[in-house]
Each structure stands twice: as C-alpha cells, then as structure tokens.
Amino acid sequence: MLDIKFIRENQEAIRDASRRKKVPCDLDRLVEVDARRRQIQVELDRLRHEQKEGGAQLALYRNPKSPWRRRAAEEGVSEQEIAAETERLQARLNEIKAGTKALEEEDRQVQADFQQLMLTVPQTPAADVPDGEDETDNRELRRVGEVPKLDFPLLDHVELGAKLGIVDIERGVRLAGTRNYMLRGAGTLLHQAVLRFAFDLMIQRGFEPVTVPVMVKEEVMQGTGYFPLGRDQAYLCERDELSLVGTAEVPLTALHTEEILDETDLPKRYVALSPCFRREAGAAGKDTYGLYRIHLFDKVEQVIICRNDEAVSLEHHQEILAHAEAVMQALELPYRVVNVCTGDLGQGQVQKFDIETWMPSRGAYCETHSASRFHEFQARRLNMRYRDASRKIHFCHTLNNTVIASPRVLIPILELYQQPDGSIVVPKVLRPYMGDMERIGPR
C-alpha cells in the first residue's frame, strides 16, 4: 500500500508502474472515491461537532440544577421559553441524527471501496529496474563460479534420484498428485543438511532464528501483499479462515504488525525455516518434470525490517543478497545474479534480484533465490511503524530473500556433484550435517 497523498500527487508515476508491472489498477476510480471520501468526512465532522455541542446544551436545558438554568432564572427567562427552546433543539438534533446516519452509511461503502482500490495500487519500481515483459528480459549482473565440465554422459536429478533411491517422485505423485514427491534415505538427509547449513550460517550472521506459523489469517496475507491479487496461488483452509503460506516471508515480515517499534531496535533481522505451500495455479504444464516446481518445499528465509530510508534499504538489499551468495559459494554451485525487470516484479516490490543457479538438466541458470525490497509497501498494509529520536512516527521498510530452498537446490547439487559411477559427492560444507557422509552411492 502506498500513501494516498503520494498517490494523489504522483498519479503519472502510478499509472506508469501499473503499465510496466502489468498490475491492473483503476486509478481514476480511486482518485474519485478518495475525493468523495474526504468530502464525506468534512461533512460528518461538521455534523458530529454540532451534535456534540447541541447534546451538551440539551443536557443543560433539561437539568433543573444546571448553572445554565440558574442563570436563565436570574435573567428572567420563563419556563415556557426554555421548554420551547429545548424542543426546538431536540428537533434539530433529530435532524442531525438522520443526516449523520445517512452519511455514515454512504461512508461505510465509500471506505470499503477505497480500501479495495488501495490494495491494488502497485509500488513504483526503482530507477535502475530494467524495462521488460517477463523473466527473459531480466538483466544479468554477474556470474559467479565455473560450470564444471563433466566429460561423461550426465544424468538428470530425477534419474539420479531414482537410481540412488533418494528421490521417489512416482510414489509422491501416487499419494498426493502431480507436483509431489518423496525424498528418501540420503535424499532426506541431504535436504535437511542443506537447510540446516543455511540456517546456521544466518544465525552466525546475526539473524534471530524464529519458528513461525505457516497457517495465517487473511490480514497477514493481505498485509504482506500476497492477497488479494495472488489469492489463487494459496491453499486456503476455508473452514478455519486461514491460508497456508507460500513462504516464511509472510509470518516473519508480519511479526511486528500493528506495533510501533523504537528506532533504536532497528533493523530487525529474522530467519525462519518453514514449509512452503504453493498451488502453482496457472502454471499447468509448466516445469512439470522433476523437483523444480512443486507444491510443497522447505525454505530458509531471511527478512529485514528497517528504517524508512531508501539508502538504508538499499544497503540491506545488498546485505541479504550477499548472505544468499555466501551459501551458494559455500556449496560451490555456479550461479548468476539478475536484476529482475518490471514485467516480472510483484505488485509491492521496488526492486528484486534473483539468484539463478546452473542446472545441467535444464541447460540454464534457473531461479533459486529471490531478494526483494518493498520500501513501505508491506509495512503500511501491516501498520508496522517505528518512532524516531524526535518522536516522529514512520512506516518501516521491509526486505526479504531466500537463504536456501530445497529440494529445488538439490537439482544443481545432484546434477553437478554426480560422478561417472552414478554416485553423488556430498558438498564439503554439508558433510558435518550428514554424519560425515562423503558420498551418496546406490543402496
């Protein structure tokens, strides 16, 4: 959500963002509703003011012991005159009541429309976000690590996994349908090892580990910007009015909802390991092979909540990106960093850097991480603020990034660490998490 004042004064920028991000937003309607909203408030305030004063006066008229009555008596105002005046005032107040009631009714509708429309306004992208339609227009910033030259016929992760008995897609699908899987034996250990390694690295880097709820209320989904636009991507537990989160970004970012923090407590650095649930609606037929696009995975996510300062935000953006890169470098996986283009940006994102890791079976660098900054967008929706040294209140800025998501990252690990004999060498940094296992061989 953006500041309505900012929206009013920067309509062209919003229109531009809406077009370039391909986020539909009826700005004309919003501006119209906003004008009416303010009109109503001025009128309502006026009516309520008159009501308050009139009501107080009426109390004085009606109370025989009031100072006003005493004064009136001294000045020789007759009982009849007071009674007449009381009646006149009562009539006026009844009139006001009717007027207020009608206006309040309209106000309710207008406020609802206003809120609805406000939720659709896109954040304006940063100046250095490249223009573009979709992910093919993302701009590569750098490549890190060498793609190893393996001079034997490569197997993909599905074949490797099946041969080694560590990835069981067939049975996963049998139990839960398409885009489901089972990890088994060393596959499960590898999965856990990757997550735990990443988690520990973040703790070392000063992030507070948090265990989060993965079923959250409507407001939380809306507050983080996933609803209403992304509603069909989420699994809903309608009976309990809860949604399964697609990432721990949601509960972590919303952690201080409705709070006013102290500036001295910022930035907040949080890390959580959670399951992530994604319906992948609209992705039918896309990436159906293997462990790439699946309904359930585990992810270590990092979130920073910081001061409302563009420069500070930028700095943290680089910081969270660096943490993720450190993980990839420790795993010795070749990756590249891309500056995500406007068409591929989410509604609330100011800018997003993806890390794409080389996946031999796909013959491409593919997204494994996504680092976003939002400025106030999420904080406004969540009403998450802080007080600065001069007691002024501001909305926080928020940022988040993947630390590691598995099993997707198992794709490059399995495929790049495979040996001619079909076994997998365990990346060095993961061995302590796997009972010093150095190699995954056939059972």
Added chain:
RNA sequence: GGAGAGGUGUCCGAGCGGCUGAAGGAGCUGGUUUCGAAAACCAGUGUGCGGGUAACCGUACCGGGGGUUCGAAUCCCCCCCUCUCCGCCA
C-alpha cells in the same frame, strides 16, 4: 469440547449514560536541586483521519461488529481473543 473470569493508554489500574482522550500510579522526556548521581519536586508524555502556511482547530478510536439514545468506555445483541479449572491429546 464442558464450566468460570476477563479484555481500557508504553505498563499497572480506576471509571453514577453527558463535564472522560479517559482518575491514580509506574515508566519515559525535559527542568529544578546536586561537585556528580540517587532521591525529591515541577512540567510534558497516545494514534489515525480531515482542515489550516503555521500555532492550532475539528473528528474518530477504551478487543471487533451491530443496536438503544439528542448523547455510550459506561446499557443491549453477536463475534473474537486471553486466562483458570475439567476432559482429550502430539
């Protein structure tokens, strides 16, 4: 799931239907005092929205939503949440 208690400002805690944005305390900030500190004393100390260049003014908010009333933190209805006891259970 059954029974009871309760939800008020940063916290604790009052609150006959109008004079209560809300007593009183604590905390915090500033000042006085002190060589300095503590203590004591004095003053200030919620958020949103609207209007105004501004000082400021208006209005809303006492878990949420309706209702009664000229007027509701205070009365009525519905919902939510927390706590205690009992039952069940990873």
